[in-house]
Amino acid sequence: MVFVYLxxxxxxxxxxxxxxxxxxxxxxxxxxxxxxxxCPHCGHFLSWYELIPIFSYxxxxxxxxxxxxxxxxxxxxMELFTGLLFVFSFYKIGFSKELLVALPFVSLLIIITVxxxxxxxxxxxxxxxxxxxxxxxxxxxxxxxWYDSIIGMTVGFILLYIxxxxxxxxxxxxxxxxxxxxxxxxxxxxxxxxxxxxTLIGALFGLFGIITKQLSRKSAIPFGPFISIGAVLSYFYExxxxxWYIQLII
Ligand SMILES: [Zn+2]
Numbered sequence: 443m444v445f446v447y448l449x450x451x452x453x454x455x456x457x458x459x460x461x462x463x464x465x466x467x468x469x470x471x472x473x474x475x476x477x478x479x480x481c482p483h484c485g486h487f488l489s490w491y492e493l494i495p496i497f498s499y500x501x502x503x504x505x506x507x508x509x510x511x512x513x514x515x516x517x518x519x520m521e522l523f524t525g526l527l528f529v530f531s532f533y534k535i536g537f538s539k540e541l542l543v544a545l546p547f548v549s550l551l552i553i554i555t556v557x558x559x560x561x562x563x564x565x566x567x568x569x570x571x572x573x574x575x576x577x578x579x580x581x582x583x584x585x586x587x588w589y590d591s592i593i594g595m596t597v598g599f600i601l602l603y604i605x606x607x608x609x610x611x612x613x614x615x616x617x618x619x620x621x622x623x624x625x626x627x628x629x630x631x632x633x634x635x636x637x638x639x640x641t642l643i644g645a646l647f648g649l650f651g652i653i654t655k656q657l658s659r660k661s662a663i664p665f666g667p668f669i670s671i672g673a674v675l676s677y678f679y680e681x682x683x684x685x686w687y688i689q690l691i692i
Contacts, residue, residue, distance in 0.1 A: 450532045451525045455495035458524025461549060462517050465556025469565045484509035495521040516559060524552050527674070534678050539583045546575055547627055547677055551670035554620060558666025564616030569623050576627045590629035598625025598633040617665050624673050632676050635683060640665070640672025 460474075467474050479488045486508035492498045499518040506513060531544040550572045554564045580591045598621035606613040625633035644665060651657030675683070 446532065447529050450528045454525035454528030455521045457528070457549065458521035458552060459493070459495040459517075461524060461552045462520050462556055464568070465520075465553045466560055468553075468567055469557045469561045469563045481506040481508060481511070481513075483511040495525075516556065520552055520556055524548070527552070530678070543576070543579050543583055543627060544677070546572065546579070548674060550623070551673055554616075555667045555670045558616070558664040562614075562662070562664045564614070564620050564666055566616075566619070569616070569619050573623045573626065576623065580626060585629045591626045594625035594627075594629040594633040595622045596625070597630055598622050598628075598637070601634075601637060613665065617669065620666070620669060624669075628673070628677060628680075631684065632680050635680055636669070636673040636676035638672070639675050640668040640670075643671055644668035 463474055463479065477487075479493060480486060481488070483506060486506060488498075492502070492507060496518045499513060499515075502513070504513055504515065504518075505511065527548040528545060531541060531548060535541045535544050550568070553568055557568070558564055576591075580588075585591050585594075599618060602613060602618040602621040606615075606618055621633065621637065624636060628636060644663070647668065648657065648663060651661070651663075652659065657663070
């Protein structure tokens, strides 16, 4: 069993490394294959041993081997998160068809976190790709009832659209479309829970930032990372959280 977990971790960090490239290049409308990975400072092309996820970063002490300029910690952190989320997906779901939804689901969240943190942008091309993928997957591996996907998508979209109008620009168009895509995979209860958790976590983070004076009231915080945390919790713990909540109120 340990080997299966190691396998998912290894696959996860390799994919994570690719998701960094996707999240950083797609918003800039650049190719994800050409040019090869290089140092953004000196242009030094990375050789195979500089491309090993996480390990290269640690061995090079977070610096480019050629020009010694620090490499962003986003790379190894996202690789690690992808590895852990792939392992966790398998731990929670096991060898079931739903694992084929779980892995793309966490992948989408990693990619949009990278691109939202880097550019405050969630690109349409990424959303469309995953939307089509989830439509195909949820046709094969449906929610119960099957139209829960359509309800989840519609409610996710409308809810965020209303929040965007009320908050007057606090929520971007990318966030609205992202919730529609997530809603398709999650269904109604899941998308509502994801929304509740992501706003709660985002608000706590903002409050903490203001108290510790790291943020001002006017700081624009990208919402993507909070959506990702909320959506992951909702996807894996929906039943547990609703169960706990019901016990709390009765
Ligand atoms: Zn360099």
